[in-house]
Amino acid sequence: MTQTMNRSALDYLTAATTLPAVSVLALRVAVAVAKWSERRRTRADLAKLDVHGRRDIGLTEGQALRETQKPFWRA
Incomplete structure (x- = not known):
């Protein structure tokens, strides 16, 4: 996943449709895993930046x- 679904979008999706509880749970797990993956990747990229790159951001x-x-699980 290149973009993660934020919590409000997930809540909207589950409220707008009648999903079984197991589907809601699966969506929540998928969102959590996507967020964790993004955090891991962006932190690894941050670690590779040199002084000038860090200064730029x-x-x-x-x-x-x-x-x-x-x-990765900590925001």
């Missing part, structure tokens, strides 16, 4: 280090 070395050391 407005992060100090310490801020970038703290972000890259977070586990």
